[in-house]
Amino acid sequence: MGSHKPTGISRWLFTTNHKDIGTMYLWFSFIMFLTGGAFALGIRLELFQPGLQFWDPNTFNSLTTMHGLIMVFGAVMPAFVGLANWLIPMQIGAPDMALPRMNNWSFWILPFAFGLLLSSFFLPGGAPNFGWTFYAPLSTKFGPPSTDFFIFGVHLMGISSIMGAINVIVTVFNMRAPGMTLMKMPMFVWTWVITAFLLIMVMPVLAGAVTMMLTDRHFGTSFFDAAGGGDPVMFQHIFWFFGHPEVYIMILPAFGIASHIIPTFSRKPLFGYSSMVYATASIAFLSFIVWAHHMFTVGMPVVGELYFMIATMIIAVPTGVKIFNWVATMWQGSLTFETPMLFALAFVILFTLGGVSGVMLAMTPVDKQYHDTYFVVAHFHYVLFPGAIFGTIAAVYYWLPKWVGNMYNETLGKVHFWLSIIFVNLTFFPMHFSGLAGMQRRVPDYNMMFEDFNRMSSIGALGLGLTQLLFFYIVVQCVRGGTGKATGEVWEGAEGLEFTHLPSPAPYHSFDEAPEVK
Amino acid sequence: MSLLRKVRSGVVLLAVLLSSSLMANPEYSIYNLRPGVTETSQEVFDLHMLVVYIMTVVTILVFGAMLYSIIRFRKSKHPVPAKFHHSTKLEIIWTVIPAIILIYLAVPAGKLLLKVEDTSYSDMTIKVTGSQWKWHYDYMDNDVSFYSSLSTPREQFEDYSRTGTEKGENYLLEVDNEVVLPIGKKVRILLTADDVIHSWWMPDFAVKMDAIPGLINETWTKIDKPGVYRGVCAELCGKDHGYMPIVVRAVSQDDFDKWVGQKHAEKAEADRLAAEAAAKSWSMEDLMADGEKVYMEKCAVCHQANGEGLATFPALKGSKVTTVDSPDDHARQVIFGKNAMPPFGDMLTDAEIAAVVTYTRNQWGNNTGQLVQPGRIKELKAGK
Ligand SMILES: [Cu+2]
Numbered sequence: 076m077g078s079h080k081p082t083g084i085s086r087w088l089f090t091t092n093h094k095d096i097g098t099m100y101l102w103f104s105f106i107m108f109l110t111g112g113a114f115a116l117g118i119r120l121e122l123f124q125p126g127l128q129f130w131d132p133n134t135f136n137s138l139t140t141m142h143g144l145i146m147v148f149g150a151v152m153p154a155f156v157g158l159a160n161w162l163i164p165m166q167i168g169a170p171d172m173a174l175p176r177m178n179n180w181s182f183w184i185l186p187f188a189f190g191l192l193l194s195s196f197f198l199p200g201g202a203p204n205f206g207w208t209f210y211a212p213l214s215t216k217f218g219p220p221s222t223d224f225f226i227f228g229v230h231l232m233g234i235s236s237i238m239g240a241i242n243v244i245v246t247v248f249n250m251r252a253p254g255m256t257l258m259k260m261p262m263f264v265w266t267w268v269i270t271a272f273l274l275i276m277v278m279p280v281l282a283g284a285v286t287m288m289l290t291d292r293h294f295g296t297s298f299f300d301a302a303g304g305g306d307p308v309m310f311q312h313i314f315w316f317f318g319h320p321e322v323y324i325m326i327l328p329a330f331g332i333a334s335h336i337i338p339t340f341s342r343k344p345l346f347g348y349s350s351m352v353y354a355t356a357s358i359a360f361l362s363f364i365v366w367a368h369h370m371f372t373v374g375m376p377v378v379g380e381l382y383f384m385i386a387t388m389i390i391a392v393p394t395g396v397k398i399f400n401w402v403a404t405m406w407q408g409s410l411t412f413e414t415p416m417l418f419a420l421a422f423v424i425l426f427t428l429g430g431v432s433g434v435m436l437a438m439t440p441v442d443k444q445y446h447d448t449y450f451v452v453a454h455f456h457y458v459l460f461p462g463a464i465f466g467t468i469a470a471v472y473y474w475l476p477k478w479v480g481n482m483y484n485e486t487l488g489k490v491h492f493w494l495s496i497i498f499v500n501l502t503f504f505p506m507h508f509s510g511l512a513g514m515q516r517r518v519p520d521y522n523m524m525f526e527d528f529n530r531m532s533s534i535g536a537l538g539l540g541l542t543q544l545l546f547f548y549i550v551v552q553c554v555r556g557g558t559g560k561a562t563g564e565v566w567e568g569a570e571g572l573e574f575t576h577l578p579s580p581a582p583y584h585s586f587d588e589a590p591e592v593k
Numbered sequence: 594m595s596l597l598r599k600v601r602s603g604v605v606l607l608a609v610l611l612s613s614s615l616m617a618n619p620e621y622s623i624y625n626l627r628p629g630v631t632e633t634s635q636e637v638f639d640l641h642m643l644v645v646y647i648m649t650v651v652t653i654l655v656f657g658a659m660l661y662s663i664i665r666f667r668k669s670k671h672p673v674p675a676k677f678h679h680s681t682k683l684e685i686i687w688t689v690i691p692a693i694i695l696i697y698l699a700v701p702a703g704k705l706l707l708k709v710e711d712t713s714y715s716d717m718t719i720k721v722t723g724s725q726w727k728w729h730y731d732y733m734d735n736d737v738s739f740y741s742s743l744s745t746p747r748e749q750f751e752d753y754s755r756t757g758t759e760k761g762e763n764y765l766l767e768v769d770n771e772v773v774l775p776i777g778k779k780v781r782i783l784l785t786a787d788d789v790i791h792s793w794w795m796p797d798f799a800v801k802m803d804a805i806p807g808l809i810n811e812t813w814t815k816i817d818k819p820g821v822y823r824g825v826c827a828e829l830c831g832k833d834h835g836y837m838p839i840v841v842r843a844v845s846q847d848d849f850d851k852w853v854g855q856k857h858a859e860k861a862e863a864d865r866l867a868a869e870a871a872a873k874s875w876s877m878e879d880l881m882a883d884g885e886k887v888y889m890e891k892c893a894v895c896h897q898a899n900g901e902g903l904a905t906f907p908a909l910k911g912s913k914v915t916t917v918d919s920p921d922d923h924a925r926q927v928i929f930g931k932n933a934m935p936p937f938g939d940m941l942t943d944a945e946i947a948a949v950v951t952y953t954r955n956q957w958g959n960n961t962g963q964l965v966q967p968g969r970i971k972e973l974k975a976g977k
Contacts, residue, residue: 125760126752133832133904200905206829212806213789213831217933219905301807307790308805342668344678372792372827373803374810377710381703388695392688398655399687405662407675412667420659427655431648438698440705441641443801444626447792447827508624513796515827518835520750522764524623 088183091175092583093160094478096182100157101471103185105547107149108464110193112540114142119533121519125526135519136204137196143207144225147325148232149189151459154467155328156181156239159267161478163243165573165581166261168252168590173245174238181238188231195221206517208318211299211310215291222292226285233278240274243267252572254592258349261571265352266331269359273320273327276363281317284310308373315366323362326426326458327355329466330397333419336473337401339569340416341408347400354393354400361390371442380439387437394430398423413566414488418469421461421496429457432507450510456503460539465495468546475550476565477573480580481557487549494542501535627797630818630843633709634799640701647694709799712813715781719772723784723791723804723826724935726833726894730772733783737856740940741770743836750836766823771840775849776816784810787935792828795839801827816843832904833894863942870944871967877951880964884952887945891937892953900957905933910957920965924950924973938974943967 081089090096117138121129130138160178164171172178195202200219203209214222247268251260260268287310290296297303299310330351338345345351368387371380401423410416432454436442445451476482505528514525521529561579573581576590628638665671720731727742744767752758761767774780784793784804794801798814816822824839844852889898895906902908909915914923927946930936937946944967951964 125764126750126758128752128755131832131903132835136829136832136834204831204904210790210829213829217789217831217905301805307807341666342674343676346678347680347684348678350684372801373805374808377707380706380710384702384706385699388699391695392691395691396684396688400684402655402658402662403680403683404678405659405666407671407677408662408666409668409671409674410663410666412663420663424656424659427652431652434648434695434698435641435644438640438644438702440702440709440799441637441644443709444637444641444796444799446801447794511626512623513627513825515794515825515835517829518825520765520835522766523760528623 089179091171091179093164093172093175093178094581094583096172096178097157097160097162098478099182100153100160100185103182104150104154104157104467107145107153107189108543111142111145111150112543114138114145115536116540118142119536122521122529123533124530125521125523127520130519132519133201133204136206136517137202139517140203140206140209141192141196144192144203145189146459147207147321148229149185151325151463151467152232152236153185155267155270155325155463156236158263158328158332158467158470158474159239159243162474162573163246163264163267164250165577165585166264166571167247167250167255168572168576168586168592169246169250170584170586172242173250174242177238178242181235181242184231184235188228188235191224191231192228195219195224198224208314209288210314211288211291211307215288215299218292223289226289229285230282233282236274237278240271240278243271244275252586252589252592258352259592261331262334262345262348262351263328263331266327266334266355269355270324270327273324273359273362277317277320277324280313281321284313284317287313308370311370311373312367315369316363318369319366320359320362322455322458323358325463326466327359329422329426329463330355332466332470332473333401333422335571336415336419336469337404337423339473339566340413340419341405341410342568343404343408344570345400346403346406347396350396351400354396357393358390361386361393365390368437368439368442371439372446384437384439388434391430391434391437398427398430413472414483414485414492415469415473417489417492418465418472418495421492422465422469425457425461425465425499429454429462432457445510447516448510449506449514449516452516453503453506453510456506460499460503465499468495471550473566474573475553476557476561477577477579477581479554479557480561480578481553481555482559482561483549483553483557485558487545487552491542491545491549494545495539498535498539498542502532502539503535505529505531505535629797629799630816630820630822631798631814632817633705633814634797636705636708637799640705643701644698647698651694709812712781712811714779715813716778717775718781718783719774720783720785721793721804722787723793723830723837724787725789725831726826726837728791728793728826728837728839730770732853735853735856737853737860739770739856741768741772741840743767743838744769745836763823765836766825766838766840768838768840771821771842773842773844773849773852774814774816775846776819776843778846779813779815781811781813784812788933789830790828791826791830791837793824793839794827795822795824795841797822797824798841803828816841819843819845867942867944870942871971874966874968875944875947875964877955877964880948880951881955882948883945884948884950885956887941887949888952888956891941892949900953900959909953909959911959915953915959916961920950920954920963921969921973923954924965924970928970928974943970943974946970 121135198221200221202221203225205214205218247264287298291298297305299305299307334345334351365383365387367383436445436454472488509525509528514521563578564574565579572590577585626638626641628635718733720733722729727740729740731738745765749758749760784802786804786806788806791804792801793804800812800814802810802812820843822841826834826837896909897903900910914926924946927950928938947965947967947970954961954963
């Protein structure tokens with residue numbers, strides 16, 4: 076079996092190999108990242124100056140909606156599933172994922188899901204225009220006809236995510252190499268297992284929400300219509316019961332990634348492994364009981380608001396533990412700053428900034444001022460771009476030599492890093508100010524007092540987008556030979572079965588025989 | 594060491610810049626929340642500054658430790674790494690200290706929350722209704738009500754030729770009818786909506802509350818200082834979400850009473866004119882002229898000036914409603930609304946509805962030649 080490898084298009088269509096599927100997920104995610112990025116540039120173009128220059132407000136709303144949906148469901152989530160596919164079997168010493176055919180299917184659903192979603196731009200009435208949070212009744216009674224395409228698209232993505240999550244759980248619980256107990260699992264595997272449980276619990280809730288929308292739109296139900304005995308606020312409760320764990324789905328695997336990269340380049344073991352595991356599990360648990368902190372202005376009873384405020388603030392404790400542990404890992408280490416380390420450090424620093432504004436947003440009476448302003452936009456872009464996306468980029472730089480057997484161009488990698496870090500801050504930091512000063516979210520136009528900050532953001536966004544084309548070039552160059560062969564270990568003293576037990580590139584079929592873990 | 598010193602002076606400079614920009618002219622900062630003009634907005638501002646300062650200190654400590662490691666423990670300076678990977682004592686410390694800071698923040702936050710949610714013992718009540726894309730205000734104790742919508746002319750924001758337009762100082766933050774409120778009085782604000790969710794946000798009062806169709810929310814404010822305050826709709830509510838501002842003029846109780854009297858007089862005069870207009874029989878020319886005015890003001894925002902519609906807003910040019918349906922059916926739809934179309938029966942006078950129905954049946958090649966008189970609209974409103 077060792078070297079068997081089908082060729083041509085059928086290799087990719089019918090593959091059940093975790094590495095091929097991981098590759099497809101990652102490329103798909105990158106294409107979606109560029110698509111969602113193009114929508115973001117469309118938004119920033121309009122916001123470069125006050126007045127309407129490029130889009131009518133309805134098209135602008137479609138751009139913000141599709142930017143959010145594509146980035147969340149098309150870029151970040153598939154990127155993490157791609158990394159899981161590549162890494163989990165190699166990190167636990169398994170030959171493949173436990174359910175390879177389902178693995179193939181869960182990938183191939185995605186192009187159809189997003190084809191459906193993107194085609195809505197060409198329907199009469201245009202693409203969905205109600206924000207990625209699709210609050211009723213704007214999305215039900217007032218949604219364009221393409222809302223139904225959106226609903227079916229979300230169903231497909233949900234099925235894909237649930238299958239991916241089942242696959243991770245089954246693989247991790249059944250296929251670990253002998254000797255690899257749960258508390259010896261690499262952090263990336265731990266964070267992904269926990270993410271998988273979150274996915275399984277909340278994707279069906281999202282499916283329920285869009286199904287209720289569908290029946291409200293076409294079959295005469297009134298789940299979200301007060302005139303028929305329903306409640307528009309119930310939509311938000313259901314949505315955020317999905318939506319808040321979803322936020323952690325988009326960050327936990329990045330926590331895992333940082334927990335690999337920082338120890339390697341500090342030449343020191345991860346500080347507080349078990350508290351890292353428990354902190355991740357507590358964050359995941361807490362993510363289920365804080366959803367209504369997104370809804371402090373809907374008019375909840377004051378006791379509810381108090382509860383959701385306090386529960387939310389508690390999340391800062393385990394999150395703080397993670398950050399302190401990473402810093403302690405670096406303490407008295409022997410640090411070098413290759414590109415993966417740079418991105419991992421930027422991840423920790425900028426994610427901390429996002430966490431700090433998160434604590435501010437948790438405090439109900441002040442959140443009533445921050446809510447639905449650019450301050451919130453700044454907050455979640457700080458946890459998503461330097462968080463989820465820098466995490467993914469760091470992972471690609473870190474493991475790419477293992478995947479393809481070549482080293483990437485370190486100088487270009489550093490250029491990519493420095494440009495990214497300058498532009499990401501130029502794009503998102505000014506949004507804190509415009510939000511505090513009174514600029515609300517999701518508007519195509521604004522008063523002149525916000526002009527300077529918006530200009531900075533628009534210039535930053537253009538730079539940030541173009542910089543990622545450099546990333547594409549670096550990856551392609553590395554796949555085609557890069558700057559030379561990678562060693563099996565790749566990085567000096569790198570830990571983990573993929574580095575200690577496999578050559579670079581990792582063979583198409585690895586760990587046909589399970590390694591022994593001591 | 595020189596690097597360390599550079600970094601340190603950089604941090605100091607940044608802190609100075611940050612705090613000076615945060616503090617510069619706090620009345621009307623473009624960097625920060627404003628302390629506003631109510632007791633609660635001042636307390637919200639103080640709590641905000643408290644959490645900003647605490648979080649700045651926390652961030653500086655974390656980043657400082659990272660920066661120290663990056664400088665002090667780089668491989669060239671510290672070639673042999675330590676081996677430790679665990680310290681129960683440290684881990685307990687950095688679990689407990691953040692928990693204490695959070696409790697320290699949660700206590701004042703909880704107290705302030707109880708205060709901002711307490712709507713009891715109010716002196717007067719207004720009801721605010723959001724609809725796409727304007728606000729309706731109802732002074733429950735004074736028998737005054739009116740619509741308030743953006744007064745910035747379209748020419749100022751529609752700049753598709755990209756030549757730039759002249760914009761006024763309060764661009765997008767000005768309305769045709771300001772909300773007038775007395776200072777020093779606790780005003781209870783009830784909120785609801787006709788169509789989708791809107792959110793009434795007045796930064797200077799620290800009031801933001803969703804207006805939700807079918808539900809009624811309540812909040813309150815008590816303004817300390819006379820002045821004109823500007824806010825916006827904060828919840829995405831469709832196409833013109835960015836174009837439904839709020840303007841509140843806070844005045845003394847005396848001036849408020851005068852304003853109420855003036856509103857009553859205006860209302861009586863408007864009723865008299867409307868009755869006069871409704872009683873007379875209108876010519877086609879007059880109906881078309883008035884109809885165009887009403888159409889541009891109320892209808893063009895969705896159905897567009899050329900009657901061709903936009904996205905989900907249907908075209909009126911050559912449509913069934915404006916050409917095939919009877920004038921009565923057409924007028925009923927305007928009066929009572931249908932699906933996403935709001936009812937205009939209370940918003941427009943009989944003469945205005947007659948004019949706009951006539952206009953849309955005879956414009957853009959809809960040459961039905963049919964005209965509707967205000968008298969008929971009055972009957973239709975009454976269900977006849
Ligand atoms: Cu609105």
